[in-house]
Amino acid sequence: MNNISIIGAGIGGLSLANILKQQTLDFSIYESASEIKPVDAGIMMSINAMQIFDKLGLKEKIEHAGNKIHGITITDESLKNISKTRILELEKKYNSCNVAIHRASLQKILAENIGLEKIQTGHKLLQIEKKNNYHVTFENGNTVESKIVFGADGIQSKVRNQILQTGTIRNARSKMLAWLG
Ligand SMILES: Cc1cc2nc3c(=O)[nH]c(=O)nc-3n(C[C@H](O)[C@H](O)[C@H](O)COP(=O)(O)OP(=O)(O)OC[C@H]3O[C@@H](n4cnc5c(N)ncnc54)[C@H](O)[C@@H]3O)c2cc1C
Structure with missing residues (x-):
């Protein structure tokens, strides 16, 4: 029997696993994909996320694998400014930067x-x-009994749907126009 099972090895599941490891708690992660094949896209880790990675001793590794972002400008299609955020003050206050990083690099650091x-x-x-306890059945026929289960299985979460039976997904109809460093 597992003490702790995490369903999903995305950024959420992997970050949680790093925290459990730091607390010397034993856990297993179960991921539906046949291999850890990260999305081929970038992501910006904001200062609050970087503070967590700092506590996990991973801040420098992530900074080196990515690029520090000191300001964010959101524009319309013709690059006319909609909003401009300078984050230098926050950087000083929290001793962390926003970091733009390839998702594959971030997941590699967290998984390794x-x-x-x-x-x-x-x-x-x-x-x-x-x-x-929780009884977990997988499509491959394996079953696991676990004292604690964390659902980190993304927006269509089966854990949330089956245990909490709540969380209707709605289309926010929002558009991200541009992110400039
Ligand atoms: C276009 C776009 C841009 C974004 N940009 C940013 C950004 O710049 N900064 C930022 O902080 N966030 C950004 N986000 C949001 C960010 O990507 C998500 O918040 C984050 O990926 C959620 O991580 P997660 O681990 O919760 O879920 P996911 O990344 O969805 O991971 C879920 C994992 O669970 C697995 N899984 C699913 N179902 C099962 C199952 N039944 N059994 C086992 N495993 C399962 C999946 O294969 C996957 O590996 C962006 C999102 C989008 C769509």
Whole structure:
């Protein structure tokens, strides 16, 4: 039986796993994909996220793998400014920067720090039931009993839908126009 199971090895699941590791708590991660194949796109880790990575001892690694962003300008299609945010004051206050990084690099740093052997790929959650403990069934036929289950399985979360039965997804109809450093 597992003490702690995490469903999903995205940025959320991997960050949580790093925190559990730091607290010397044992855990297993179950990921539906057959391999950790990160999205080929960039992501900006904001100062609040970088403070967490600082506490995990990963701030410098992430900064070196990415680019520090000291200001953000959101524009319309013709590059006319909509808003401009200078973040130098926040950087000083929290001793952290916003960092733009390739998602693959971030996931690699997070996954390698916990050890790839902690991630069971090819484990797509099918069903989760609460009895005395949680009984988790995967599409590949494997089952796991766990005292604690963290749902980090993204926007269509099966954990949330089956355990909490709440969280209707709505289209926010928002548009991101541009991010400039
Ligand atoms: C276009 C775009 C731009 C963005 N830019 C930024 C940005 O600049 N900065 C920022 O902070 N955020 C940004 N975000 C938001 C950010 O990408 C998400 O908040 C983040 O990826 C959520 O991470 P997660 O781990 O919760 O979920 P996910 O990244 O969705 O990971 C979920 C994981 O669970 C796995 N999984 C799913 N179902 C199952 C199952 N049944 N069984 C087992 N495993 C399962 C998936 O394969 C996946 O690996 C952006 C999002 C979009 C769409």
